[in-house]
Amino acid sequence: MTGAALTAARAGLVSCEECGLLSRPASRDAAGYCPRCGVELASRRHGSIQRTWAFVIAAAICFVPANVLPVMVTNTLGSSEPDTIMGGVTYLYTSGSWPLALIVLVASVMIPLGKLVALVYLLLKAQRGSAERNRDRTRMYRVVELIGRWSMLDVFVDTFTVALIQLEPLMSVKPGLGVLFFMAVVVLTMLAAQSFDPRLLWDSDSDRQVQHG
Numbered sequence: 001m002t003g004a005a006l007t008a009a010r011a012g013l014v015s016c017e018e019c020g021l022l023s024r025p026a027s028r029d030a031a032g033y034c035p036r037c038g039v040e041l042a043s044r045r046h047g048s049i050q051r052t053w054a055f056v057i058a059a060a061i062c063f064v065p066a067n068v069l070p071v072m073v074t075n076t077l078g079s080s081e082p083d084t085i086m087g088g089v090t091y092l093y094t095s096g097s098w099p100l101a102l103i104v105l106v107a108s109v110m111i112p113l114g115k116l117v118a119l120v121y122l123l124l125k126a127q128r129g130s131a132e133r134n135r136d137r138t139r140m141y142r143v144v145e146l147i148g149r150w151s152m153l154d155v156f157v158d159t160f161t162v163a164l165i166q167l168e169p170l171m172s173v174k175p176g177l178g179v180l181f182f183m184a185v186v187v188l189t190m191l192a193a194q195s196f197d198p199r200l201l202w203d204s205d206s207d208r209q210v211q212h213g
Contacts (some may be wrong), residue, residue, distance in 0.1 A: 015199065048197040049123060055192035056119050062184040063112060070176035082176055085109060108182070111147060115189045118144050119196065126200040137201050145193045 013022045016034040023035055033040055070082030083091070085108045092101035118140055125137060 048195055048200065049127060051195040052119065052123055052192050055188045055195060056116060059185050059188035059192065060116055062181045062188065066178050066181035066185050067109065069178035069181060071178040071182060073174050073176050084178060112185050112189060115144050119192050122196065122201065129203060134201050138198050141196065141198045
C-alpha cells in the first residue's frame with residue numbers, strides 16, 4: 001500500500017475534530033478522548049450526510065425567495081419602492097458605483113450559490129466513495145467553511161442603511177421579507193458546512209465496511 005493510499009481509518013487511527021491530533025481509539029466501541037485537548041473522539045460524525053443534505057435542501061429552497069422578494073423597502077412621501085438584491089446591484093452599477101455593485105453581487109448571490117453547488121458536489125462524492133482528488137476536495141470544503149461569514153455582507157449593508165436613513169415622515173427605509181430568507185440561506189449553509197464530515201471524502205467502500213463491520 002502506498003503512502004498516498006494510507007488513510008487514518010486504514011491505519012486504525014482517529015483524528016480529533018478540535019485540534020486534528022491523530023490517536024489510537026481506546027476500544028472498537030468507544031474511541032475515548034483526545035489526549036491533547038480532551039474532546040471526545042469519534043471516527044465519523046453519525047448522520048453527517050443526512051443532516052448536511054437537509055440543510056442544503058432547505059437553503060436551496062430559501063435561496064429563491066431571498067432573491068425574488070424585496071430586501072429593503074423605501075418609503076418617501078406616501079410612495080413605497082421595494083428593492084431586491086439584483087435590483088440594488090443594478091442601481092449601484094447604473095449610478096457609477098460598480099465596485100460596490102460587484103461586491104454585493106459576489107457576496108449576496110455568487111457566494112451563497114457557490115457554497116450550495118460545492119456542498120452538493122462534496123456530498124455526492126462522499127456518498128460514491130470516490131478516491132480521486134481528495135486533497136482538492138478537502139481544500140474546497142475548507143474554503144466553503146471559511147467564507148461562510150462573508151455572505152452576510154448584504155444584510156449588514158441593509159441594516160446600516162435602515163439605521164441611517166430614518167427621516168420620517170419624509171423618508172424611511174425598512175427591511176423587506178427577503179432579508180429573512182437571505183439570512184436563513186446564510187445560516188443554513190453554515191450549518192451544512194459544519195455538519196459535513198470531510199473525513200468521509202477519504203473513505204472507500206472497504207473503509208466503510210471496516211468501520212461498520
